[in-house]
Amino acid sequence: MKSIPKKWIYLIILSAVWGSSFILIKKALIGLTPLQLGALRTLFAATFLLLIGFPYLKKIEIHKWKWIAISAFLGTFIPAFLFAFAETEIDSAVASILNSTTPIMTLILGAVLFSITFTRNQLIGVFVGLIGSMLLIWSGADVNPDQNYWYATLILLASICYAFNVNIIKRHLQEIPAMAIAVGNFIVLIIPAFLVLLFSDFFTTETLHNPEVHTALGYLVILAVVGTGVAKVMFNKLVQMSTPVFASSVTYTIPIIALLWGFLDGETFTLWQGGAALVILLGVLLTNRK
Template identity: 55%
Template structure:
């Protein structure tokens, strides 16, 4: 019973943290380029994680490092850049909505690649949640006709990577502690991030003279600590205590939080989007309600 309650607490906290990440990316882009943002997010997060869990690195077995590295690339490094690039053209709330494809992709990849079974109820819940997400997408497109939805491909590719990552953690890294996985991820990806940052004009006078630069650094630091470092640990813990589908369903609730932030930032929130949000929550509930013994 305690474990069941804990799963929902983790889901709620992650939804608030990650749902707020999209507005933080949007604000950070006012003073940083997408590549600077992505690189700084990895570097700052890595420093936080190293301070908390560097001593745990020695517990990682040599045979696990392959999956740790792949997990870092798919779950953190590449999406950090892809989401920043996407938000240069697409509204932050819409990006969060597109991110809701993760649970669907988790089930598809889990079944097709990782041989992880999903129940009929889980599939039904994901489909219902996806319907709610589709309504949000189409309504968002109607309210924002000037946005370039070709950039949605960056988000869709990221959802595939996130789905692969959650299945990798569940199947190959179940025995590794959440903090250890997160720290190992960033040991593997912080050097590439530093190299990318060096190839941007981050250290130029033009960057520092940007009036939005200081606040952008505040936003990216908050994003790195809460939206990446702490969230990665919580997410890995959630994967360990639940199923890949349950853990990935955090992306169903995130758009609701992101839409609220968008509304406060002057973005339009319609009644239909509110209805779609309720449909999403219904999908989350159904996908994790236990099957009856008869079923």
Template identity: 55%
Template sequence: MTLQNRKWIYLFVLSVIWGTSYILIKKGLDGFNPVQLGAVRVVLAGLFLFIIGFKSLRTISKKEWPWVALSGFVGSFIPMFLFAFAQTEIDSAIASILNSLVPLFTLFIGFFAFGISFGHNQLVGVIVGLVGAICLVVFESQINPSQNYWYAGFVVLATICYASNANIIKSKLDDVSAMGIAVGNFSAIIVPALLILPFSGFFSQEVTTGKYFWSSLGYIVILCIMSTCVAKVMFNRLVQISSAVFSVSVTYLIPLVGIFWGILDGEEFKLQQLLAAAIILLGVYLVNKKKTPK
């Protein structure tokens, strides 16, 4: 299989896995609060990765460990908690659409932090995407006025974290194996998660005997294995064989999967929301558009 074909296969599979993650988070919140969900997700994913890829830690050199640790916090630890908090107030479909902002922030962070240049079309794309995100939040607040849409800010912060991580992997960890990055990430973040978990009330009788404890735990296990472990390794590899901006273009397809699951779960989704989503994706398209040679 050619490298080009492999890139597109990775992109499609990741969109399906990550597009499904938002409904899994929503179901996980039936039995757990955001802190419990985030902490147990890190712990379970970390344990699973250690079992299947502990030996890959050898691919990480001493000078690369600080970047691997930073990648773990901005690419996994912080976003896991941010999305959990966000989805206590906003629909899973809306969270999946707002996640499309990742390529826009990848461009800006690549420029300001790593000196990667960008052109006029890309700047316009960032502006268009941000306008679409604002429209989406405004339209959604009109359709569901009972929800607190300031919580959409948690998703925006998470997308900035994801964008930072893509640039870190591409510029600092290109020589580390994809599995090594993933296992190294969770080696750094599993300790704080283990400290948080007992203080979150996860082991309290009220939680463990709750109506949704086992079903929510089952959804989190699926979330950990597929959306965190399998997808994490695939994404790291995708960044390495392509570019940071191309790799986060998975967000083109994630909203389609997220909207599908949201509607299936009874979430309301109207034409104006679809229009706002289209504006965001137009911005992402402009960001990724290359100049045609004269």
């Protein structure tokens, strides 16, 4: 019996982990502000990765640290805050679907900045996927008028950040172990994350003694250790063993898990939104069709 290729195993695990991260963000925001969530998520993940992977830092050559730093901000730091702010206004399931535009963004940036050529199907897929994104934003605003769907553009910005990151890893960090990249990323981010936390009013007596904050921190620890720390290492490895577009296609199946969690948490999802989601996935599939 033929065994499942390792890259598909990584893809499935990452889909389940990251599909669950959207509901964890939503729950953590009940007790924390977006700035506190983004900063603490980074610091918790950094602590975990340093404990298990500090020796890997010696595998990073000095001239590679500039790419490690760029990867850190684009692949982790900036998206952490964009998702946190976005989910103050839009449902977690919708955020996960919009995140599935990452392969499309990866293809566009790969062609423009990293000399990856377009095919006709891929060009069509880009337009189809972007149309689906606009339809999802429009339908969501119509169904939930109390939510500010301009915040959905923050998810699209996060997708662009992820797209830059996967191309950078593939082009400039291919020979560095996945664990070394992840640990290096978070070494770079410790000080910026602590500064954000310092100015976010987290260290006030009112915040530290708030029971909702304590509950939120429980969700956040799971999000940071599993959804950021472990998943970051696995994703770096997936990029190295496959292609940027294949690795970013983890966002195909993330919405399935996120939608399930959203339904269980009482989020509404209409046929219009389902149709828009299918348009996005059609666009993503076209961009990956050979």
